[in-house]
Amino acid sequence: MCLAVPGRILSIEDRDGTLMSVVDFGGIEKDVCLEYIPDAEIGQYVVVHVGFALQRLDEASAMRTLAEFEHLGLLKEEFADGFELAAKQVAPATNGSSEVKS
């Protein structure tokens, strides 16, 4: 929930009077509200928090962060099914495994 993930804006549309977009997070596409970065453009990178773009980001920084998150398994955690993650948590944990989620 607390993770801010950079992603690239694929499309922008007005939905019921709200500025919405589809953002690509390293292959995972999500609906993202652009009301807080209203002048963002298709192709730009934004930092997204729980479905809301809060800041623009340059491409190099975004790519580096995405690669880092992918490596750490954080993208999977942010976008996975919450019930599956909770169930996994109940399963025995392995020390220092690549699965981040506690």
Next chain:
Amino acid sequence: MKYLDEFSDPQLARRLVDEIKAATSQRWSIMEVCGGQTHSIIRHGIDQLLPDTIEMIHGPGCPVCVTPLEIIDKALEIASRPDVIFCSFGDMLRVPGSEMDLIGVKSRGGDIRVVYSPLDALKVAKDNPEKQVVFFGIGFETTAPANAMTVFQAKRLGIENFSLLVSHVLVPPAISAIMESPTCRIQAFLAAGHVCTVMGTDEYPPLCDKYGIPIVVTGFEPLDILEGIRRTVLQLESGRHELENAYPRAVQDEGNSAAKAMLLDVFEVTDRAWRGIGTIPSSGWRLSQAYRAYDAEHRFSVTDIHTDESSVCRSGEVLQGLIKPHECEAFGTLCTPRNPLGATMVSSEGACAAYYLYRRLEVTNA
């Protein structure tokens, strides 16, 4: 330095570590406020790369961990109602209430849904007009703009079966509370980068002046954290206490103006209880008068909550940086991620969970 190889740029990491070592002449205690930073520090062994004289103290910046037990119990009660669809971020599912958690409510037939964004919960409300849809709106300044916009949209679109169970918390009052504790030994703070992405940095220079502490706005990736620590140590060693922004690629001084304007409209500052810590004055947000009709606490008038906190869990002391997780007697024995006694063992941003995942063997064999 076994961990350096795991950094995205090991050479830069080594240089930062060397610079920190060269600059350090005495003992310093630095608190990272944000739980995401705690996770990164423990996972990458950043604290173990530092000189022995620098201690990283883990702060209360895990929203899942500090959400008060009373609010968790209210969530469980509201979520148990047959006319309610209760939506939440996945992180909250296993946070222990007095008697059970949200997964327990679901197994007893409660309609609990995990959403990625609060706007998803608003859609659930629109699609289920015969149901009351409640979103569990918790978090620091980072999730608040999303929750604020969702309530604003609910009002604008006339979606009256939507409400928000709010327990927002704020970073600057927590820094004040920590500095004013008689047992405080913190000499500097790494401020949470994305909180400042939203709010900007104006709130911090008065804290630097009042308490004589450096505050360095810091990112979340391992190299960002090393850079934040490096700048903090340089300030400490030269006797400066200023606000510094070590994360300019994501933080502008003024923050996000549109988000701040929305927050000011939808929320108002309130005293807030922090789980394990107690009430901190003016340390949270609740819905403002204009949006009070969307407040789940008012709508469902949940009363008669009797909270019952675990008597052995010392998560409050962990959250205040008074003890390290493994110094709690229950750590790794009575309390594990599988059977958590406190929220700090549940969330991936909780210090106890981070120690359990990455340090368990080390700390129990020490």
